[in-house]
Amino acid sequence: MISEYGHFALALALACAVLQAIVPLTGVALARGSWMDFGNHAARWQFFLLGFAFLGLAQAFLAHDYGLVYVAQNSNSALPWYYRLSAVWGAHEGSLLLWVLVLAGWAAAVSLRSRSLPRDIAAVVMGVMGLVSTAFLLFLIITSNPFLRRWPAAQDGADLNPLLQDVGLIVHPPLLYMGYVGFSVPFAFAIAALVRGRMTPAWARWARPWTLAAWVFLTLGIALGSFWAYYELGWGGWWFWDPVENASFMPWLLGTALIHSLVVSEKRGSFKNWTVLLAIGTFALSLLGTFLVRSGVLTSVHAFATDPARGIFILAILGSLVGGALLLYAWRGPSALAGSSYGLVSRESFLLANSLLLTVATLTVLIGTLYPLVLDALSLGKISVGPPYFNLAFGLVMVPLVVVMGLGQFARWKEDSLGRLAQALSRFALAAGLLGGLAIAVLSPNEWGTTLGGVLLALWLVASTAAGVWARIRERQHRWRALFTLPRAFVGQCLAHLGFTVTLAGVVLTSSQSADLHTRLAPGDSVELGQYTVQFESLRDYQGPNYRATRGTFHITTTGGERHTLMPEKRFYQVRNMAMTEAGIEPGFTRDLYISLGEPLGDDGAWSVRLHIKAFVRWLWLGALMMACGGVLAMSALTVRKRREAPQAALASTLP
Amino acid sequence: MTPRRRRMLTIGLLIAGMALATGLILQAFEQNLMYFYSPADIAAGKAPPDRDFRIGGMVVEGSVQRDPQSLAVTFELTDYQHQTTVQYTGILPDLFREGQGIVAHGRLDAAGQFKAREVLAKHDENYMPPEVAASLKKAPPGVRP
Numbered sequence: 180m181i182s183e184y185g186h187f188a189l190a191l192a193l194a195c196a197v198l199q200a201i202v203p204l205t206g207v208a209l210a211r212g213s214w215m216d217f218g219n220h221a222a223r224w225q226f227f228l229l230g231f232a233f234l235g236l237a238q239a240f241l242a243h244d245y246g247l248v249y250v251a252q253n254s255n256s257a258l259p260w261y262y263r264l265s266a267v268w269g270a271h272e273g274s275l276l277l278w279v280l281v282l283a284g285w286a287a288a289v290s291l292r293s294r295s296l297p298r299d300i301a302a303v304v305m306g307v308m309g310l311v312s313t314a315f316l317l318f319l320i321i322t323s324n325p326f327l328r329r330w331p332a333a334q335d336g337a338d339l340n341p342l343l344q345d346v347g348l349i350v351h352p353p354l355l356y357m358g359y360v361g362f363s364v365p366f367a368f369a370i371a372a373l374v375r376g377r378m379t380p381a382w383a384r385w386a387r388p389w390t391l392a393a394w395v396f397l398t399l400g401i402a403l404g405s406f407w408a409y410y411e412l413g414w415g416g417w418w419f420w421d422p423v424e425n426a427s428f429m430p431w432l433l434g435t436a437l438i439h440s441l442v443v444s445e446k447r448g449s450f451k452n453w454t455v456l457l458a459i460g461t462f463a464l465s466l467l468g469t470f471l472v473r474s475g476v477l478t479s480v481h482a483f484a485t486d487p488a489r490g491i492f493i494l495a496i497l498g499s500l501v502g503g504a505l506l507l508y509a510w511r512g513p514s515a516l517a518g519s520s521y522g523l524v525s526r527e528s529f530l531l532a533n534s535l536l537l538t539v540a541t542l543t544v545l546i547g548t549l550y551p552l553v554l555d556a557l558s559l560g561k562i563s564v565g566p567p568y569f570n571l572a573f574g575l576v577m578v579p580l581v582v583v584m585g586l587g588q589f590a591r592w593k594e595d596s597l598g599r600l601a602q603a604l605s606r607f608a609l610a611a612g613l614l615g616g617l618a619i620a621v622l623s624p625n626e627w628g629t630t631l632g633g634v635l636l637a638l639w640l641v642a643s644t645a646a647g648v649w650a651r652i653r654e655r656q657h658r659w660r661a662l663f664t665l666p667r668a669f670v671g672q673c674l675a676h677l678g679f680t681v682t683l684a685g686v687v688l689t690s691s692q693s694a695d696l697h698t699r700l701a702p703g704d705s706v707e708l709g710q711y712t713v714q715f716e717s718l719r720d721y722q723g724p725n726y727r728a729t730r731g732t733f734h735i736t737t738t739g740g741e742r743h744t745l746m747p748e749k750r751f752y753q754v755r756n757m758a759m760t761e762a763g764i765e766p767g768f769t770r771d772l773y774i775s776l777g778e779p780l781g782d783d784g785a786w787s788v789r790l791h792i793k794a795f796v797r798w799l800w801l802g803a804l805m806m807a808c809g810g811v812l813a814m815s816a817l818t819v820r821k822r823r824e825a826p827q828a829a830l831a832s833t834l835p
Numbered sequence: 836m837t838p839r840r841r842r843m844l845t846i847g848l849l850i851a852g853m854a855l856a857t858g859l860i861l862q863a864f865e866q867n868l869m870y871f872y873s874p875a876d877i878a879a880g881k882a883p884p885d886r887d888f889r890i891g892g893m894v895v896e897g898s899v900q901r902d903p904q905s906l907a908v909t910f911e912l913t914d915y916q917h918q919t920t921v922q923y924t925g926i927l928p929d930l931f932r933e934g935q936g937i938v939a940h941g942r943l944d945a946a947g948q949f950k951a952r953e954v955l956a957k958h959d960e961n962y963m964p965p966e967v968a969a970s971l972k973k974a975p976p977g978v979r980p
Contacts (some may be wrong), residue, residue, distance in 0.1 A: 413929075414926075523845065550864075560871070561870070563871070564868060565867040565868075565869055572863055575856050576856070579852075777926035778926070
């Protein structure tokens, strides 16, 4: 019954979204203050209604209401309650409901913090977010309504896809959506700047915390997705350049360029056009990601029913929103071009170079992702682009990017000289080089060149960060005290850059230092891998809540006296008739031990078994966590500063 | 050097670097494109002998044979017009089953058998890779399951 109210709330939310789109924008055109403010109320009401609809659907899942088609397709009476809850966003309709809920949440958050914004800018921001919301609510209600009923109700549900029955999935989609959809805020700000023809540094200051917040969520969402793939898919991979992964990675890359470009727009008043274009591009890629994942053009765990109407609908939304934004840009953009000038060697130049490189990186991923789809759509053959392309193309862009990143975070604004940079950085770079050589000697990798290059690049970033910190404290009387009272924004920047370094080192070392073995093992057998001896002790069957499972017990020992027991499982989910691999993992700071069961091979109890030693694999996600923490610190520094300044001062702010 | 000439030189170097990178990227792109062929295409000699491609079809019932000592396995793949023998050494995916649609990456050997480097079968029991579905549609009516 509650789900009926949920359905009703969904329809009301659409009405709210339409009003949120029309009234404030009309208010801006007619210069009516109260109409402009209306968007704030509509956004909060919309969030409340969508929250209610969402809870209604969740209740239907918890109460086993198999009268709803969506519940019947994605739940089961044997499914534990927490997976019934996460099943709400486990398939197309529900995850789209989450999408619009998150969008309304961002709009409501902006509306609550919009007092320091000029009325007309806030009105356009609300109006644009209302437009986006209207489009997606129409899409949801027309093509993908989760509240559709079936008669008679199903006896029992068809169960949630076993791949998605995992703790990681409870958090991964909401995080990712917070990121994806969060980029609608800078998008709306960019449109507001274009419509009102004003791009002041204050504009960049408003947009920055929102962009950082979206970026933090996206960073965490991608990292968690990669972590989930690592332990849940059972083959030890953490990134596959799968189109769906690329769909989330592209907005991240361009979003990274955006947060840096926004800094320049705020501090120096430059790159304004570029910033606006990046804001449009980032949200366009978020929408493209939604299209790729939701339209059924891709087949993966993320793509569910293949309904052409859905794809066309999203493509229409994508085309009109992005096309409209770009037209507006072409019309209004150039008039706001002026910015302050800067020298060839300056922080601005390095930041510009890197945002270009990030754009190139995004394009290489985009080409590799879309080319097969376009070719297929034109019936020119079915092709796929292999990971080696992405690895090489992406690596090629990363090398100059990291070099410039090290220079950029140290260089001065406006004008610097190569001489000063060389002098200030050489000691640190030399130390990094020596350390790198030492590291390579200790690691003795199997892929010499890439490892050395990667380690040196990572250490170069550490060196330049250290040089930056040193430059800030060397003149001070109490250096230690100065170290602990560094500005929060600067600490955030260092932490995020070090996080990137850790991830970079993780990628390079995992790729070059890991070892694996696919082999046939029967209980009692043992096998050597590197310094480890793996012994397959026994197998045992047991019954889970909605699956049957076979659990292996493996002992791993080293000559040094280490001893670990791993218990990988093979589960069989009866309702969906699907087998699933649960890897056994012994985590560690410098290596993970990873065992997964393949399949039973013969009558003697032998199984095919995957053994992995994953060197430094944790660093990948540790680095992402550090990047996110850095983003949060930078964000909090911005909001604190904003609170200190009176709203009027923010408006009237001029260049330093 | 005047500042102007220095700037020109920098821009020239940048353009040369970009051109080189673009060239390398395009080359990598070319080399890593993998085309899709069905068993019928292979029988017709359309598949390239010297480069990797993807093959897809249904695993023929009763055709899976395992080597008792190792992880080697062979099976027949069909699009209901022709069959291709696929050899693979390694761990098959969870959803690999006889009668199931799969896709494999690899290349043809001299004997016309497909040596797979990777075998993919995805996500649920009703799933059929779109390439396989398309190539099955080409089979004459009546022989389809």
